[in-house]
Amino acid sequence: MCGVVGLYHPNGELAPRLTYYSLFSLQHRGQESAGIASFDNHIRQKRGMGLVTEVFNDEDFELLAGRSVIGHVRYSTTGKSKLENAQPFVVKSKAGYIAVAHNGNLVNYVQLRNELENEGRVFTTNSDTEVISQLLSKFLIEKKDITHALERLNESLVGSYTLTMLFDDAVVGFRDPLGFKPLCVGRIDEGYIVCSESCAIDALGGKFIRDVKPGEAVIIRDGDIEFVKIAESERKAVCIFEYIYFARPDSIIDGVSVYRARSEMGKVLARESPADADFVSAVPDSGITAAIGYAQESGLPYFEGLIKNRYVGRTFIMPAQSLREASVRLKVNVVRENVKGKSVVLVDDSIVRGTTSRRIVQMIKEAGAKEVHMRVGSPPIIAPCYFGIDMKSREELIAANHTVEEIREIFGADSLAYLSLEGLLEAIKRAGGGRDYCLACLTSRYPVPVPGEECVC
Numbered sequence: 381m382c383g384v385v386g387l388y389h390p391n392g393e394l395a396p397r398l399t400y401y402s403l404f405s406l407q408h409r410g411q412e413s414a415g416i417a418s419f420d421n422h423i424r425q426k427r428g429m430g431l432v433t434e435v436f437n438d439e440d441f442e443l444l445a446g447r448s449v450i451g452h453v454r455y456s457t458t459g460k461s462k463l464e465n466a467q468p469f470v471v472k473s474k475a476g477y478i479a480v481a482h483n484g485n486l487v488n489y490v491q492l493r494n495e496l497e498n499e500g501r502v503f504t505t506n507s508d509t510e511v512i513s514q515l516l517s518k519f520l521i522e523k524k525d526i527t528h529a530l531e532r533l534n535e536s537l538v539g540s541y542t543l544t545m546l547f548d549d550a551v552v553g554f555r556d557p558l559g560f561k562p563l564c565v566g567r568i569d570e571g572y573i574v575c576s577e578s579c580a581i582d583a584l585g586g587k588f589i590r591d592v593k594p595g596e597a598v599i600i601r602d603g604d605i606e607f608v609k610i611a612e613s614e615r616k617a618v619c620i621f622e623y624i625y626f627a628r629p630d631s632i633i634d635g636v637s638v639y640r641a642r643s644e645m646g647k648v649l650a651r652e653s654p655a656d657a658d659f660v661s662a663v664p665d666s667g668i669t670a671a672i673g674y675a676q677e678s679g680l681p682y683f684e685g686l687i688k689n690r691y692v693g694r695t696f697i698m699p700a701q702s703l704r705e706a707s708v709r710l711k712v713n714v715v716r717e718n719v720k721g722k723s724v725v726l727v728d729d730s731i732v733r734g735t736t737s738r739r740i741v742q743m744i745k746e747a748g749a750k751e752v753h754m755r756v757g758s759p760p761i762i763a764p765c766y767f768g769i770d771m772k773s774r775e776e777l778i779a780a781n782h783t784v785e786e787i788r789e790i791f792g793a794d795s796l797a798y799l800s801l802e803g804l805l806e807a808i809k810r811a812g813g814g815r816d817y818c819l820a821c822l823t824s825r826y827p828v829p830v831p832g833e834e835c836v837c
């Protein structure tokens with residue numbers, strides 16, 4: 381989970397500021413660090429720990445002036461949460477300047493790093509994005525051609541890699557051939573933006589052009605834009621969790637409205653697992669859209685049973701378990717008035733570790749609810765993600781270690797039901813999607829080879 385932006389604007393003073401605004405609208409994709417790199421004869425950059433608004437100030441935009449800019453918001457999957465691992469990564473070589481912002485995770489990171497170290501390359505961090513930067517530098521020295529470098533890069537990498545890059549003044553976006561993570565292009569004034577989600581284009585008042593296709597690069601130089609096919613794949617493996625939880629509901633990914641998809645998940649869930657209750661409520665914020673869909677389909681009213689403190693970060697993103705547990709009460713509180721003496725259908729988008737869900741069910745019961753019927757807008761998460769979402773091992777996944785009935789007992793809920801896998805695919809289809817998704821964390825069958833795991837490749 382990270383957010384990436386590449387932006388070209390003829391007004392070099394405006395470009396970094398526009399990048400900042402677009403990163404702000406992608407803040408939900410990562411809250412640990414943020415960074416911007418720009419090119420104006422050479423690369424300048426500013427990176428820092430924390431939220432976008434905490435990292436940059438007015439003076440930075442003057443220092444970062446340049447027409448070609450990339451930006452990044454990060455949460456860590458490979459590499460620790462510290463400043464050295466904040467992105468973009470900048471490399472200067474004989475081939476010129478390269479800056480890289482990466483959303484995804486490499487499965488063959490260790491092998492690639494060992495190979496590069498054996499060739500004499502020195503690493504300053506333990507981030508897989510530095511491996512990508514070093515490979516790009518190597519391939520550009522072989523032949524100073526962006527298409528060649530991306531083709532060679534693509535031959536080397538296994539995993540998920542949506543990238544925005546600067547090659548001197550060229551702004552480049554690239555999406556891996558399976559298309560794990562989203563990337564789209566928009567027009568802004570006389571410039572262009574390439575970014576993780578369409579909400580960042582909307583935030584700048586821009587016009588959505590189209591999604592970058594899996595295996596495709598977009599190259600923006602001197603105000604001209606070019607789409608180049610780098611690699612072809614008959615299969616796609618777009619992360620289903622972008623629709624379930626991760627992307628903003630106002631974004632459209634690969635032609636599918638995230639809002640519509642999430643709402644359909646709630647509707648199918650209501651048909652599959654109805655509940656005898658007084659009203660439907662959501663675990664805010666990410667459960668709201670599915671909960672409204674559930675309410676619409678079931679005919680039950682929708683009320684707010686929980687209120688979120690919007691200034692607390694998403695607990696899912698915080699890397700340390702101790703921080704997660706302490707933050708639940710800070711994050712949400714119960715509207716006693718609504719739940720007291722009532723039977724509540726509580727809808728969440730997904731359950732990873734179960735820590736938050738258990739606390740929330742307890743809180744609603746303590747506030748006097750008669751019954752809590754938990755409904756989950758995705759199938760049980762039974763396997764780790766190796767492609768950039770923070771679900772690293774089976775040990776931490778509650779559904780990998782317990783049956784649905786055991787989980788219900790742990791939560792203290794009166795009933796518990798998940799959306800079925802078929803129901804999930806039906807919901808995506810009803811929202812206009814296909815069937816080419818990565819479902820590995822729900823099925824334990826992976827779309828690329830992962831040591832020790834079953835592959836469907």
Ligand code: SF4
Nearest residue numbers: 619620765818820821
């Ligand atoms: S394993 Fe799950 S979270 Fe990871 S990319 Fe696939 S669908 Fe997304």
